[in-house]
Amino acid sequence: MRLGLSVVIGIIAVGLFLCTTSEGREVPGESMYKTGPLKPRDSEATIKVGDKAPEFTLPAVSGEKVSLSHYRGKKNVAISFVPAAWTPVCSQQWPGYNIAQELFEKNNTVLLGISVDNIPTLYAWTKEMGKLWFPVLADFWPHGAVARSYGVLRSDGVAERAVFVIDKDGVVRYVDIHDINQMPRLEELMRVLEQLPK
Amino acid sequence: MNRSITRAFVVAMVVLVVAAPARGADPITVMGEPLSRLEFAIPEDAADKAYLGLSGAGVFRLPQVKAEVIIIEVFSMYCPYCQREAEHVNSLFAKIRDHQALKGRVKLIGIGAGNTPYEVELFRKKFSVPFPMVSDHQMTIQSTADEKFRTPTFIVVKPEGGSGLKIMYTHVGKLGELDEFLKKILF
Numbered sequence: 290m291r292l293g294l295s296v297v298i299g300i301i302a303v304g305l306f307l308c309t310t311s312e313g314r315e316v317p318g319e320s321m322y323k324t325g326p327l328k329p330r331d332s333e334a335t336i337k338v339g340d341k342a343p344e345f346t347l348p349a350v351s352g353e354k355v356s357l358s359h360y361r362g363k364k365n366v367a368i369s370f371v372p373a374a375w376t377p378v379c380s381q382q383w384p385g386y387n388i389a390q391e392l393f394e395k396n397n398t399v400l401l402g403i404s405v406d407n408i409p410t411l412y413a414w415t416k417e418m419g420k421l422w423f424p425v426l427a428d429f430w431p432h433g434a435v436a437r438s439y440g441v442l443r444s445d446g447v448a449e450r451a452v453f454v455i456d457k458d459g460v461v462r463y464v465d466i467h468d469i470n471q472m473p474r475l476e477e478l479m480r481v482l483e484q485l486p487k
Numbered sequence: 488m489n490r491s492i493t494r495a496f497v498v499a500m501v502v503l504v505v506a507a508p509a510r511g512a513d514p515i516t517v518m519g520e521p522l523s524r525l526e527f528a529i530p531e532d533a534a535d536k537a538y539l540g541l542s543g544a545g546v547f548r549l550p551q552v553k554a555e556v557i558i559i560e561v562f563s564m565y566c567p568y569c570q571r572e573a574e575h576v577n578s579l580f581a582k583i584r585d586h587q588a589l590k591g592r593v594k595l596i597g598i599g600a601g602n603t604p605y606e607v608e609l610f611r612k613k614f615s616v617p618f619p620m621v622s623d624h625q626m627t628i629q630s631t632a633d634e635k636f637r638t639p640t641f642i643v644v645k646p647e648g649g650s651g652l653k654i655m656y657t658h659v660g661k662l663g664e665l666d667e668f669l670k671k672i673l674f
Contacts, residue, residue, distance in 0.1 A: 389609060
């Protein structure tokens with residue numbers, strides 16, 4: 290009996306320890322895969338400002354399916370393609386967007402994050418970032434099909450670091466296929482969103 | 488029964504102590520001389536200027552800050568760990584502000600590593616940061632250390648001789664218990 294109680298409390302202690310460590314990661318970058326410098330761009334652009342945005346439906350980490358057409362006539366859409374989960378720049382880009390929710394909403398814009406990783410990977414990765422307010426979509430299968438339709442699938446199967454802004458009519462209003470090694474600046478995106486009809 | 492509870496408690500504590508991870512990462516070695524030469528834009532906000540003891544416009548260096556000790560938080564708006572730590576750092580500011588012996592002697596300043604002024608301002612507004620935060624868009628802070636800065640990093644310095652800085656303490660990651668942190672760094 291006594292031993293049983295000791296074991297139970299010991300298990301609780303181990304549980305507390307595990308909870309503490311999962312929340313207590315204090316230093317960013319420990320889980321990140323170091324890619325080193327990459328070729329800044331490795332794809333052929335197929336989409337330009339003024340084009341109709343290619344339609345897509347992708348599964349979200351939250352479990353729902355998200356279609357671009359869902360926002361037609363209602364909201365502008367900013368799409369953020371990132372190359373891959375657990376890599377340094379990507380792991381900071383979305384947390385930056387995450388504290389700018391009010392700015393996106395002020396400009397009647399929804400943000401969609403897209404990566405070619407699968408749902409379990411994206412689940413674990415985005416959990417590390419904290420609670421994201423915007424949908425994170427897996428362009429995993431057919432692998433990178435949406436990235437390819439937007440002309441941002443690289444030859445090694447990851448996406449470019451790219452931002453597209455699509456207005457309420459489904460027309461592409463901004464394209465930034467960024468140097469994959471660099472962070473696109475939030476203020477540049479906000480400048481574009483502020484110019485869109487609300 | 489009491490003995491068994493006591494024994495169970497001891498078992499639990501032993502497990503916790505043995506299993507508990509070390510808090511914080513290895514400290515970074517920061518060089519005071521290059522840090523003292525970095526220049527940042529003088530804040531426009533009058534309250535920020537008054538807090539730092541600065542006036543006018545243009546740029547300032549850290550040794551110009553009117554303080555006996557400066558706690559520098561190197562952060563990034565894009566860093567989720569800095570975001571999670573923001574409220575706790577605000578509490579550190581409040582603790583110092585409300586402490587009779589420390590008030591006015593110990594100052595906090597945030598340096599937005601690689602962040603534009605827009606990004607620094609967004610972070611500051613989002614987390615209602617009460618102390619001044621400056622932009623270091625060009626990441627000049629990196630010139631003060633041989634290893635890559637991780638965020639958040641806290642550097643505690645003492646201004647010396649009008650233009651120098653003595654590095655007293657560095658800490659990478661979460662601050663942990665604030666009283667313990669203050670004990671480590673002060674006087």
